[in-house]
Amino acid sequence: MKAAPFDYLRASSLDEAIEALAETPDARVLAGGQSLVPLLNLRQVRPPLVVDINRLDGLSFLHKENGRLEIGALTRHRVVETSAVVHSEVPLLAEALGYVGHVAIRNRGTIGGSLAHADPAAELPAVMVALDAEFRVHGPEGERLITARDFFLGPHRTALGPGELLTRISVPSHRGGSAVEELSRRSRDLALVAVFATVTMSGGVCETARIAIAGAAPTPIRATAAEESLTGRALTADAIAAAADLAAGATDPPGDLHAPADYRREMVAVLTRRAITRAKEGA
Numbered sequence: 001m002k003a004a005p006f007d008y009l010r011a012s013s014l015d016e017a018i019e020a021l022a023e024t025p026d027a028r029v030l031a032g033g034q035s036l037v038p039l040l041n042l043r044q045v046r047p048p049l050v051v052d053i054n055r056l057d058g059l060s061f062l063h064k065e066n067g068r069l070e071i072g073a074l075t076r077h078r079v080v081e082t083s084a085v086v087h088s089e090v091p092l093l094a095e096a097l098g099y100v101g102h103v104a105i106r107n108r109g110t111i112g113g114s115l116a117h118a119d120p121a122a123e124l125p126a127v128m129v130a131l132d133a134e135f136r137v138h139g140p141e142g143e144r145l146i147t148a149r150d151f152f153l154g155p156h157r158t159a160l161g162p163g164e165l166l167t168r169i170s171v172p173s174h175r176g177g178s179a180v181e182e183l184s185r186r187s188r189d190l191a192l193v194a195v196f197a198t199v200t201m202s203g204g205v206c207e208t209a210r211i212a213i214a215g216a217a218p219t220p221i222r223a224t225a226a227e228e229s230l231t232g233r234a235l236t237a238d239a240i241a242a243a244a245d246l247a248a249g250a251t252d253p254p255g256d257l258h259a260p261a262d263y264r265r266e267m268v269a270v271l272t273r274r275a276i277t278r279a280k281e282g283a
């Protein structure tokens with residue numbers, strides 16, 4: 001199938017892109033095209049206008065600044081995945097990117113595109129929720145910051161308003177250990193469920209634990225009760241198992257032909273146990 005007809009604008013400035021998006025309801029942004037183009041060709045979306053942002057070079061960058069990783073929305077997955085600074089400052093992000101499709105997809109797909117697409121089973125939204133990232137967006141009213149936790153509103157729904165573009169992702173560096181554990185039907189498919197964890201330890205006791213889950217609710221979620229149960233405690237097998245059960249209890253997974261809801265919930269417990277154990281070993 002081929003896409004329904006649409007107008008095409010190759011934006012040459014951020015202002016031009018924002019103006020066009022604000023003037024045309026239902027217009028779509030073309031970044032890496034790895035989600036948008038299949039949706040167009042299947043006619044699951046029929047935007048009147050596609051605004052191509054690939055010439056906006058100012059949206060493509062990656063550097064460390066004040067203890068944070070600053071990433072331009074148009075930066076390709078593969079650039080981030082293979083960056084030495086990402087491996088040293090935010091290893092959870094580098095590990096998670098290895099699960100996003102295949103290399104050919106990661107060569108084109110962008111960090112901003114994955115976040116704006118807001119697939120509940122995708123890795124990057126959950127990683128950003130785990131890491132308490134902040135998103136800078138530009139729109140007709142100027143710019144504003146949105147926390148990752150406030151950004152995802154539902155499947156393919158975000159806090160982006162009409163005419164707003166995601167431009168920059170700011171991720172705090174993290175100390176300690178981290179781990180991604182994912183279950184999918186085939187290697188590098190979208191997750192049935194996935195767990196993203198970071199742990200810091202001090203004197204044999206857990207100082208902080210962060211756990212985010214993908215594929216188990218309409219948006220990525222933080223398992224806060226599980227995190228609190230680990231904080232200030234030795235991470236024994238029993239403590240980790242109890243936290244894993246709390247994490248599973250916080251989910252509201254969908255059931256479909258790929259996996260029933262109960263199975264996904266059970267897998268959240270298994271993957272949380274593995275992720276916390278591995279993150280502790282690296283801490």
Ligand SMILES: Cc1cc2nc3c(=O)[nH]c(=O)nc-3n(C[C@H](O)[C@H](O)[C@H](O)COP(=O)(O)OP(=O)(O)OC[C@H]3O[C@@H](n4cnc5c(N)ncnc54)[C@H](O)[C@@H]3O)c2cc1C
Pocket residue numbers: 027028029030031032033034035036037038073074099100101102105108109110111112113114116117121122123124160164165166167188189190191
């Ligand atoms: C075979 C295959 C396997 C895949 N497997 C996975 C996987 O395992 N995990 C995973 O997470 N993803 C997977 N993907 C999706 C892939 O990661 C996409 O690259 C990503 O979802 C979208 O990024 P993009 O840059 O290609 O965005 P595009 O496809 O260009 O755009 C996606 C959506 O985001 C909007 N958008 C894009 N950029 C912005 C912006 N800066 N501001 C506001 N809105 C914007 C667009 O309007 C559009 O609605 C897969 C894709 C394919 C084709």
